[in-house]
Amino acid sequence: MRKPNYWNKAKSILSKKDKVMKKLISSYKDGALVTRNDVFFSLCKSIIGQQISVAAANSVFSKFEKSCKGKINAKVVSTLSTQSLKRCGLSRQKVRGIKDLAKKFINKEFNPQLIKKMNDEEAIEYLSQLRQIGRWSAEMILLFTFNRSNIWPLQDIGLLRAISNNYKKKYFPPKTFLNKLYKKFTPYCSVATWYLWRSIDDEPIQY
Numbered sequence: 665m666r667k668p669n670y671w672n673k674a675k676s677i678l679s680k681k682d683k684v685m686k687k688l689i690s691s692y693k694d695g696a697l698v699t700r701n702d703v704f705f706s707l708c709k710s711i712i713g714q715q716i717s718v719a720a721a722n723s724v725f726s727k728f729e730k731s732c733k734g735k736i737n738a739k740v741v742s743t744l745s746t747q748s749l750k751r752c753g754l755s756r757q758k759v760r761g762i763k764d765l766a767k768k769f770i771n772k773e774f775n776p777q778l779i780k781k782m783n784d785e786e787a788i789e790y791l792s793q794l795r796q797i798g799r800w801s802a803e804m805i806l807l808f809t810f811n812r813s814n815i816w817p818l819q820d821i822g823l824l825r826a827i828s829n830n831y832k833k834k835y836f837p838p839k840t841f842l843n844k845l846y847k848k849f850t851p852y853c854s855v856a857t858w859y860l861w862r863s864i865d866d867e868p869i870q871y
Contacts (some may be wrong), residue, residue: 667696668811674852678859681848684830688859697858699811703776704769705736706809707794710801711761712754718865720753727752738769761796768794784812807854816846816853826860 679686700706712728713721731748732740741762749759768774774794779787784806791802803817817823827845828835849856 665698665700667698668813670813670852671696671855674813674855678849678852678856682856685849685856685859688830688863692859692862695862697807697811697854699809701809702736703779703805703809704738704765706805707765707797707801708736708741708762710804711758711765711796714758714796714801724753728754738766741766742770757796761794764795779806779810784814787812807857812854814851814853816842816849816857818842820857822861822864823857826864830860830863 675689679689708728709721709725712725716724728749729736731744731752744763746759746763749762750756754762765774779790782790787806787810788799788802791797791805792799797805800817800819803815803819806812807815807817824836827833827837827842831837831841831845833841845856846853
């Protein structure tokens with residue numbers, strides 16, 4: 665898996681612009697944002713991970729992967745019964761979300777190729793038309809699957825916690841401060857987000 669072509673340039677620009685970023689970037693020399701380049705897989709992972717802890721999400725996802733016999737694609741998922749999905753630990757809403765997703769991929773009602781031509785906001789809107797996919801999930805897809813460079817997911821609790829810790833701000837950090845950071849880090853908010861996440865969880869996250 666290759667890191668995005670903007671990664672090194674972004675690290676050097678962020679390090680110059682911001683003392684906290686400089687410290688984080690020099691503390692975490694290993695790893696980078698990478699992509700699995702599989703939109704269906706990542707959307708399933710995103711639906712499964714909603715509103716539950718990382719450990720719980722990993723446990724449910726590994727059962728889901730077993731049910732799919734290691735082949736997570738729309739065709740395979742569309743053959744799974746509601747019962748077998750529930751046995752993986754999925755709620756009724758998540759089962760409906762995943763079955764609906766498989767159907768839309770098979771019927772070509774949803775075309776991930778279109779996202780490449782969209783700007784971030786258009787892509788978030790397009791992804792949010794899917795059942796169980798809201799703004800946060802759409803941003804995770806743009807960040808991890810499409811490796812967009814300027815995603816600043818302000819609904820993400822981990823990011824907000826990391827900003828509070830690193831910038832000595834109360835939790836939740838004030839909106840004006842978050843906007844200030846957004847302006848400062850643009851067009852590389854995704855890279856800043858990745859390093860801020862690393863500061864609270866040494867295991868680089870992946871969708």
